[in-house]
Amino acid sequence: MSTATTSNSPGKWVVLPHYAFAALAFVALSILLLFSTDAFSGHYFHPKLLTLTHVAALGWATMLIFGALYQLLPVVLDCKLYSEKLATIAFGFLGIGTILLAWCFWNFELGHVMHIAACSLVISFILFNINVIQTARLAPKWTIESDFIVTSAIWLLVTGIVGLIMVLNFTMAFLPVEHTHYLKLHAHIGMAGWFLLLIIGVGSKLIPMFLLAHAESTKKLNWSYNLINAGLVFFIFDHLFFHTALLPVYAVLVVAGILSFMVFIYETSKTRQRHDMDLGMKQTFVALALLLLPIVLVFIVSSQVALPQQLLSAVYLVYGISVFLGFISAIILGQTFKTLPFIVWMHAYEDYVGRFKTPLPKDLYNHAIQRWQNYSYLFGYLLLVTGVLLNNQQIILAGAIGFTITSLLYTANVFQLLLHKVQELKPFSYGNASV
Numbered sequence: 001m002s003t004a005t006t007s008n009s010p011g012k013w014v015v016l017p018h019y020a021f022a023a024l025a026f027v028a029l030s031i032l033l034l035f036s037t038d039a040f041s042g043h044y045f046h047p048k049l050l051t052l053t054h055v056a057a058l059g060w061a062t063m064l065i066f067g068a069l070y071q072l073l074p075v076v077l078d079c080k081l082y083s084e085k086l087a088t089i090a091f092g093f094l095g096i097g098t099i100l101l102a103w104c105f106w107n108f109e110l111g112h113v114m115h116i117a118a119c120s121l122v123i124s125f126i127l128f129n130i131n132v133i134q135t136a137r138l139a140p141k142w143t144i145e146s147d148f149i150v151t152s153a154i155w156l157l158v159t160g161i162v163g164l165i166m167v168l169n170f171t172m173a174f175l176p177v178e179h180t181h182y183l184k185l186h187a188h189i190g191m192a193g194w195f196l197l198l199i200i201g202v203g204s205k206l207i208p209m210f211l212l213a214h215a216e217s218t219k220k221l222n223w224s225y226n227l228i229n230a231g232l233v234f235f236i237f238d239h240l241f242f243h244t245a246l247l248p249v250y251a252v253l254v255v256a257g258i259l260s261f262m263v264f265i266y267e268t269s270k271t272r273q274r275h276d277m278d279l280g281m282k283q284t285f286v287a288l289a290l291l292l293l294p295i296v297l298v299f300i301v302s303s304q305v306a307l308p309q310q311l312l313s314a315v316y317l318v319y320g321i322s323v324f325l326g327f328i329s330a331i332i333l334g335q336t337f338k339t340l341p342f343i344v345w346m347h348a349y350e351d352y353v354g355r356f357k358t359p360l361p362k363d364l365y366n367h368a369i370q371r372w373q374n375y376s377y378l379f380g381y382l383l384l385v386t387g388v389l390l391n392n393q394q395i396i397l398a399g400a401i402g403f404t405i406t407s408l409l410y411t412a413n414v415f416q417l418l419l420h421k422v423q424e425l426k427p428f429s430y431g432n433a434s435v
Helices: 012-034 037-041 047-077 086-107 112-138 144-170 179-210 219-241 248-271 279-290 291-303 309-352 368-390 393-418
Strands: none
Touching: 012 047, 012 086, 012 309, 012 393, 047 086, 047 112, 047 144, 047 179, 047 219, 047 279, 047 309, 047 368, 086 112, 086 393, 112 144, 144 179, 144 219, 144 393, 179 219, 179 248, 179 279, 219 248, 279 291, 279 309, 279 368, 291 309, 309 368, 309 393, 368 393
């Protein structure tokens, strides 16, 4: 974030509402989880589980990523955001679509309201794509990070279009095979194409920056980009047209791409100048460690391993949980307090730098709350995964309580930042600093 300035950054009213909505969606997700413990004993195509998944994917993760990306694109691509107006309109459609879709899934209302919700989301993704692609075109240099970010935005739009087709199919029934067949397609494009590529693209820039490390080569990022996209494209064509037994091979390609990114981070981190890690960076590396579980599970869900049906259903559920409430949520919890404090600080204090004593970004939120947020998150995540594997509702409920505590602590800290008021500042009294 060190190279971000207000000259390139969008207005705070473009970025900050995304953080507020995402934090409230996280609270809503946790409360819905408290009332859904019974749903984890059945099939993953359950109204409550569909609600939880879409609140997590859209209201929590995608909403926060949209906001963060509008702020980070000028840093990563070294240019101004193409359009603040498009970003604001996309926020409105994403928010409306998420709320309506969650309501429809929870009540299993498959009619016009769900159609409106899906259309709102696709419109939001189209506007987001225009903004990202046009911003990337303004960049002085096209980099591997640009490849990751632009491609992930395109995969997001594909995910939304597949979702819209599935929603229409609920009432018109025109697709040739069963709904769950396309649900797997929808889910994997979203997870690998949107979330994974975007996180790698932004992470490959920010993690070295926060560690004060220098990347000597981006060759491994090129491998990561090509392997993940190849695996995803092969999977899509096979899943739609050929139906071979090669799905584990495509999973190997995606996993190889992830490992290539991990090696890039490891090699880059060896050059770091900053050896003490704050809570945000520790949580980020916890997220990378949590990525190992879905890496293992993807081979089980993509192969024809003969498991008892109840255990196989539990594995599918844990696979989804390990992606949305594991890796993605953990990295958001960590990176929020690496980005949001700086955004708030920059809009509040940048004009005072050099003339007044200003607080640091890390002084704007409560570190004790963040520490307990991280503890309760790990507590909730481990219990939830254990409860689902053991099909034990009491353990699932304990995990849900852990997530609820996490969401309340996280939201309290986020709103402390969002509601921060510039305090009375004392001028410097030394040298030739002007007062």
